[in-house]
Amino acid sequence: MTEPLPTRIAPEWMRREDIAALVETLGAENARYVGGAVRDTLLGLPVKDIDMATVLEPDAVMERLKSADIHRIPTGIDHGTVTAVLPGGPVEITTLRHDVSTDGRRATVAFAEDWREDAARRDFTINALYADPLTGEVFDWFDGLADLAARRVRFIGDARQRIREDHLRILRYFRFQARFGSQPADEEAESACAELAATLKGLSRERVGMEMMNLLGLPDPAPTIARMAELGVLAVILPEADPVALAALVAQEKAQAIAPEALRRLAALLPAQVPLAEQIASRFRLSGAQKKRLALAAAREDEPGEPRALAYRLGRESALDRLLIAGADTAALGQWDIPAFPLKGGQIVARGVSAGPEVARVLRRVEDRWIAEGFPAAPRIDALLDAELTGQAQ
Structure with a gap:
């Protein structure tokens, strides 16, 4: 039998001075905590965002915040939302609403005064839990507490x-x-x-x-x-997604104690095709940096290669992406700091190579040798440069 959840909450965040001042400004009878903050508190999870519902209309909320010298942002004031910027973090305050019309993408709303009516327009029962700002009493019109206790999303x-x-x-x-x-x-x-x-x-x-x-x-x-x-x-x-590949990646992340990363998971879902990865990045409106990283992951091969060499050439994040997707060990990267290549073009010119494209070619070949040897310290660079300029193997 599922253990019932408490019908009152008393978390630390409710006792914050700035939160108490906000409640006093709005009037405890006019506002209640709602949604994720209530839900996560009941589950004993960290609360990241605090939302409040209120019977006050947005203009009245703005006026009360102004009179209390609380910084306010009309975040979505046409839909009833005002953000109070507090020292401990922002709080979104939304006037009770009911839907007038919806088209599946946008809703036309009207302000309301009935708490249950506001709750009825929300998505899931576990998100329609409200709490009194003074007593912590939880208000539940749709059996959200029972669903939350049973871990049932309804x-x-x-x-x-x-x-x-x-x-x-x-x-x-x-x-x-x-x-x-x-x-x-x-x-x-x-x-x-x-x-x-x-x-x-x-x-x-x-x-x-x-x-x-x-x-x-x-x-x-x-x-x-x-x-x-x-x-x-x-x-x-x-x-284009392959759910089996995602499951394999998640297993590797867990086994190697690597933190979850959404972009890496997306890369694992997709086939190793760079143009497709770039297309998906555009489809999802990802940033330029995210698009580049997704493309690097899509350029992977069955064998990712030596981990540190991979990290040096691609960066730590992209190296981890390729290694984990391939099911390879990432331990070599551990606390390893990617070194800077210690040879400069001027040093090659000083050895008699004419400035120009040949310097870049020599630089690249010495760098390849340096990587292959496992990034030896600077003194070894002279020997690698000598070997390159004399055509020796070592």
Whole structure:
């Protein structure tokens, strides 16, 4: 039998001075904590972001923050969200709302005064938990506490209706399932996601890419990614993916105590084809640096080569990508610092080589010898240069 969760919370973050001042400014009767902060506190997890819901309309929130000299940002004021910038970190404050209309991508909302009505428009029961800012009493209208205790990710109300309101909820479902869910998963949720998977095509690539990267960055997304493939969801957004390769990578990361890395996981999912990797990076709206790293991982071969030589030529991150995807040992990189090549072009010119392309060629050949010998100290460079200039093997 599942152990029930407490119906009150009393975390350290609720006792922060800046949080207490914010509650006093808004009025404890006007505001409640909501969503991830409440959920993660109940699970004993670190709380990163604090969100509040309020019956006050955005202009009133702005005015109260101003009167208390609390820095405020109208983050999404048209949709009811104001950010209070506090010494301990920002807090998003959103006016209670209900949906007037939705098209699967955007919602037109109206402000409300009913807490349950606000909760009803949220995605999952475990995200519709509110807490009184003074007593910590948890308000739960949709059995979110029971679902959280059972590690069950369940849509509020009709799963298909929730997804039709915002198609991105399909990917959010799988991310929350990977983070919090147990098996077997909620049958209605999976069925709805499979049935409406094609609606993901209507979303912006950036939103899809961001959600996928968040999912891939979790401790072990491999079983969830495999399930997405089975249900036909993965084929809509990333048909090139190989879930088996991801599972192998995650196993290597765990075995070698390497921290999870979303971009590396994405690289493992994709075949070793540089143009395809660059195409996916553009599809997901990744940064230039991320695109370059994904392409380097896609240029891999079956045998990645000597780890330190790989790290010297590609950088530590890209070397780890290739080694782990190949199932190779990364221990040689450990605390090793990538050295700087100690030979300069001027030293070669001083030995009688005319300035120009030949200097670069000699420099490159000596560098290759230096790498092959395992990066010996600077005194060895003179011998390697002598050998190169005289055509000797050593």
